[in-house]
Amino acid sequence: MNDPAAMAPTPEETRAESPAQAAAAVPEMPRPEVEERAARDRGGWPMLGLALLLLVLGAAAILGGIAAGGAGLAAGIAVGVLLVIAGLVISIGLTPVAPGEARVLQLLGRYTGTVRTDGLRWVNPITERKRISTRIRNHETGLAKVNDLDGNPIEISAVVVWQVEDTARAEFAVDDFVEFVAFQTEAAVRHIAGSFPYDSHERLSLRDNADEITGKLSAELALRVASAGVAIIESRITRLAYAPEIAQAMLRRQQAGAVVAARQRIVEGAVGMVQLALDRLDEQNVVDLDEERKATMVSNLLVVLCADRDAQPVVNTGSLYQ
Numbered sequence: 001m002n003d004p005a006a007m008a009p010t011p012e013e014t015r016a017e018s019p020a021q022a023a024a025a026v027p028e029m030p031r032p033e034v035e036e037r038a039a040r041d042r043g044g045w046p047m048l049g050l051a052l053l054l055l056v057l058g059a060a061a062i063l064g065g066i067a068a069g070g071a072g073l074a075a076g077i078a079v080g081v082l083l084v085i086a087g088l089v090i091s092i093g094l095t096p097v098a099p100g101e102a103r104v105l106q107l108l109g110r111y112t113g114t115v116r117t118d119g120l121r122w123v124n125p126i127t128e129r130k131r132i133s134t135r136i137r138n139h140e141t142g143l144a145k146v147n148d149l150d151g152n153p154i155e156i157s158a159v160v161v162w163q164v165e166d167t168a169r170a171e172f173a174v175d176d177f178v179e180f181v182a183f184q185t186e187a188a189v190r191h192i193a194g195s196f197p198y199d200s201h202e203r204l205s206l207r208d209n210a211d212e213i214t215g216k217l218s219a220e221l222a223l224r225v226a227s228a229g230v231a232i233i234e235s236r237i238t239r240l241a242y243a244p245e246i247a248q249a250m251l252r253r254q255q256a257g258a259v260v261a262a263r264q265r266i267v268e269g270a271v272g273m274v275q276l277a278l279d280r281l282d283e284q285n286v287v288d289l290d291e292e293r294k295a296t297m298v299s300n301l302l303v304v305l306c307a308d309r310d311a312q313p314v315v316n317t318g319s320l321y322q
Contacts, residue, residue, distance in 0.1 A: 029227040036168040036229070039105045039113025044094050044120030051090040058083030093125035100135040102167045114167045132167045136233065139185055145243060146190050148206065149197045153243035156193045156206070160185050160221060161233040169229025177228045184224040185235075192217050198242065199254070206240055213237065266306055274301045 058080040065076015095115065097103055103115040106128040115121055116134070123129065140159045148154050162181055164170045170177040192213060199207050206213055218235045225232065242251075278294065281287060289297065 029224065032166075032169045032173045032227050032229070034111055034168045034172050036114050036166045039103075039115050039123060041095075041113075041115050041117070041121045041123045044096075044122045047090055047122040048094055048120065051087045051094070054083045054087030054090065058085075058087060089125050090122075093122045095121050095123055095129055097121055100133060102132050102134050102164075104130040104132055104167050104171045106130065111168055111172060116167075130171060132164060132170060134164050134167070136161060136163045139182055140238065141182075141186050141189050143239065144186065144190055144193070146193045148193060149195060150200075152198055153246060154193060154198050154206070155239065155241050155243055156189060156237060157239045158185070158189045158217065158235055158237045160235045162221075162225070162230050163233060164229060165231040166229030169227065174228045177230060180228050181225055181230055185221060188217060188220045188224055189237075192220065198240075206237070210237065263306075270302055270306050274298050277301065 060080070061076050061083060062080030063076075065073045065080065068076060095103055097115055097118045097120075099118045101118070103121075103123075105112045105115065105123055107124065107126065112124070112127060115123065138159060138161055141157050143155055143157045145153060145155050160181070164177065174180045193206065196209075196213060197203060197205050199205050201208075204212055214236055217237070218232050221235055222232045274297075278289075278297070281289065
């Protein structure tokens, strides 16, 4: 028959299983139907020069036709108007792109590409151009009140550093990618807070394993916002505390745990010091101690080493056994 004690998970196994259980509830986001690709664009300064040249030639043709009069009037005006229209159409395609910015192009409802090269660019004049910032952004969640894995109410908030990685997904996969990141960050923080205890010596905890917890938060956020074309650079828990209604009780529990841990270390150190003293006395033949004398010395040394107060000397005027 299997031994139940042997089948029980050890603390190390519990610590290893908790991350997998925490990640199991992460939702699977739908795969985006569109991905970013480079648009067909060209330098804007040559096209700007061409547009200005056409406008100048068009104005000159109109003025020349007026000056010529007669049959040349209609021809001059017609050519001039066409040149001016061509110059205006070309100028409409001029698109300034600032650093840390991208332009998403859409032609008659169809995505045609993204312009990321900064400076003055020229694209198809009839395309719709949407400006999307690719700068690094911060988002700080509000102070959320949730229950940890043990059911204790806690208050938690986090800051997330993110950046648009795929402009096509950010524009077409979600309604508002900024709002989407905000809601998904709130959901991820609440999920992580409810998946781990606030304080535990046997499992991953929110207070004692900050680096591991923030790593799991970043990983979960990356899965949640990947469909919106957003990359998570870093996430950090900025505030973590028990809720006010249980803060005093939990503080007393932590103080009691600290006292017990301190006492345990004191006892371990005292036992080692007593053992060292007995060994040194035996090695150097300072005094010959029988079992009763050793027991008395051990008792006295433990009392002295483990007591909260300084030891009070007692002068023995009789024999060792009195």
